[in-house]
Amino acid sequence: GAVVSQHPSRVICKSGTSVKIECRSLDFQATTMFWYRQFPKQSLMLMATSNEGSKATYEQGVEKDKFLINHASLTLSTLTVTSAHPEDSSFYICSASRRATEAFFGQGTRLTVV
Amino acid sequence: KQEVTQIPAALSVPEGENLVLNCSFTDSAIYNLQWFRQDPGKGLTSLLLIQSSQREQTSGRLNASLDKSSGRSTLYIAASQPGDSATYLCAVSDSGYALNFGKGTSLLVTP
Numbered sequence: 001g002a003v004v005s006q007h008p009s010r011v012i013c014k015s016g017t018s019v020k021i022e023c024r025s026l027d028f029q030a031t032t033m034f035w036y037r038q039f040p041k042q043s044l045m046l047m048a049t050s051n052e053g054s055k056a057t058y059e060q061g062v063e064k065d066k067f068l069i070n071h072a073s074l075t076l077s078t079l080t081v082t083s084a085h086p087e088d089s090s091f092y093i094c095s096a097s098r099r100a101t102e103a104f105f106g107q108g109t110r111l112t113v114v
Numbered sequence: 115k116q117e118v119t120q121i122p123a124a125l126s127v128p129e130g131e132n133l134v135l136n137c138s139f140t141d142s143a144i145y146n147l148q149w150f151r152q153d154p155g156k157g158l159t160s161l162l163l164i165q166s167s168q169r170e171q172t173s174g175r176l177n178a179s180l181d182k183s184s185g186r187s188t189l190y191i192a193a194s195q196p197g198d199s200a201t202y203l204c205a206v207s208d209s210g211y212a213l214n215f216g217k218g219t220s221l222l223v224t225p
Contacts, residue, residue, distance in 0.1 A: 032211060034211075034213075036215075041217070042217065044203070044205075044215040046212050091155075102160070102163050102211070105160070108157040
């Protein structure tokens, strides 16, 4: 099967610092990766779509300068939350897809900003 | 914009019961529909994927149906077990494979 690994699973950081979350497709090349965010008792909401080698496409209301996405290779995408604040505390999860197939999800990252 | 609604929001059943979770979506022009399971604080486990051309998919005790024209899907769980307790998410995708999720149904199966 297709395996997507996300790291770290949990992170606590101080307000004002930056946090990087990694998403790797372990056994396939992911042409597209997606980043989602889930607040308590809410749906998972798409934040951005990234294609390897090009700039990410952000959903309305998501600040591209705050949530930096890099998809430098076909197996790795990173999400950096810059100058994190307590309101950025959330569950972040990535998914990866290869051409013409379903998307596969990572394990998610619980971010707590204190 | 695609809106996905799941009913009920929460459900508690005794072990052994058969149950149905409902999902509806507003735009019938979907590429596929997926049902996921999410355990507390964990990622998503894909349960069933139904392509837009399909009517249903089955895996073990799970059966999912899709009526694209009416914008509805159901997830049927047979002979429920305490280990089935989790949040079940319905999601639909357009051709880009980005998913629109419902808020989920929180299921509790009591022994």
